[in-house]
Amino acid sequence: MGRLKKLSDIRYGPEQYRLTRAKLFSRFWEIGTSTGLQALGSNESGSDAGEQIFSENKFRSNISLFEMPEIQDNGKIMRLKIVQAGEPVLRAQARQLTREEIIADEIQRLIRDMHETMRDAPGVGLAAPQVGMALQLAVIEDREELLSSLPAEELAEKEREPVPFHVIINPEITLLGDDTADFYEGCLSLSGFSAVVPRARRVRVAYLDEQGEPQSVEASGWYARILQHEIDHLRGTLYIDRMESRTFTSLDNWSRFWKGKPVREVVEGLSDPLGPIR
Numbered sequence: 062m063g064r065l066k067k068l069s070d071i072r073y074g075p076e077q078y079r080l081t082r083a084k085l086f087s088r089f090w091e092i093g094t095s096t097g098l099q100a101l102g103s104n105e106s107g108s109d110a111g112e113q114i115f116s117e118n119k120f121r122s123n124i125s126l127f128e129m130p131e132i133q134d135n136g137k138i139m140r141l142k143i144v145q146a147g148e149p150v151l152r153a154q155a156r157q158l159t160r161e162e163i164i165a166d167e168i169q170r171l172i173r174d175m176h177e178t179m180r181d182a183p184g185v186g187l188a189a190p191q192v193g194m195a196l197q198l199a200v201i202e203d204r205e206e207l208l209s210s211l212p213a214e215e216l217a218e219k220e221r222e223p224v225p226f227h228v229i230i231n232p233e234i235t236l237l238g239d240d241t242a243d244f245y246e247g248c249l250s251l252s253g254f255s256a257v258v259p260r261a262r263r264v265r266v267a268y269l270d271e272q273g274e275p276q277s278v279e280a281s282g283w284y285a286r287i288l289q290h291e292i293d294h295l296r297g298t299l300y301i302d303r304m305e306s307r308t309f310t311s312l313d314n315w316s317r318f319w320k321g322k323p324v325r326e327v328v329e330g331l332s333d334p335l336g337p338i339r
Contacts, residue, residue, distance in 0.1 A: 160273035188294030220282020256304035
């Protein structure tokens with residue numbers, strides 16, 4: 062198997078175990094069916110920027126998730142298994158990567174495989190915790206072909222435009238202004254469901270790219286939503302923590318009852334007669 066190379070220890074969840082690189086990259090994601098809502102690496106959007114971190118007393122196990130054998134990279138791109146809600150890694154605070162780790166073969170391979178996995182899903186973003194790695198890394202791409210089947214009115218309402226592929230590592234996000242937008246959102250780690258999620262309309266994100274170089278971007282509309290959704294994943298937060306809970310639905314029922322209806326109409330129609338929906 063080769064010599065084990067330890068990159069780092071990370072805090073994860075209540076169980077302690079090790080994944081070798083060979084084991085990790087043999088976990089293929091089976092091809093799923095495409096849904097009407099492209100997943101935001103997840104599908105569409107999130108809640109407050111508050112971090113959700115496990116109690117220090119309850120979850121202190123250290124896991125060498127990157128203790129792996131040096132395996133020759135044969136250039137093959139793999140589709141990774143996307144973990145589903147309930148996996149502790151989705152609720153963990155992901156750790157930052159050093160520049161040395163970013164440019165190492167293991168992380169470069171992970172980036173390539175995450176890109177392939179996101180495209181295959183299909184999604185517009187994918188965070189490392191979604192493939193079982195509690196690392197502050199996400200890939201983002203909103204392709205023209207995903208937008209081509211959507212009505213022009215919907216694209217305009219969501220301020221959705223193509224976003225080229227890029228990688229965000231160790232991101233720091235700042236919400237800009239008070240404007241918010243409510244839209245249905247889904248997640249590759251909550252397969253088959255969706256809900257209305259309020260998000261900031263504009264954000265600024267400082268991050269490292271795949272070469273470990275500092276970058277900054279200001280985004281609005283759908284791109285801002287994607288960034289918020291993926292960065293939430295790195296903080297252990299899912300869109301269900303931020304959603305209008307009474308709008309939570311299966312995708313089948315979304316298509317049957319709510320597709321095409323204005324979001325505000327849906328929210329008001331589902332509001333609790335005993336009190337405000339929020």
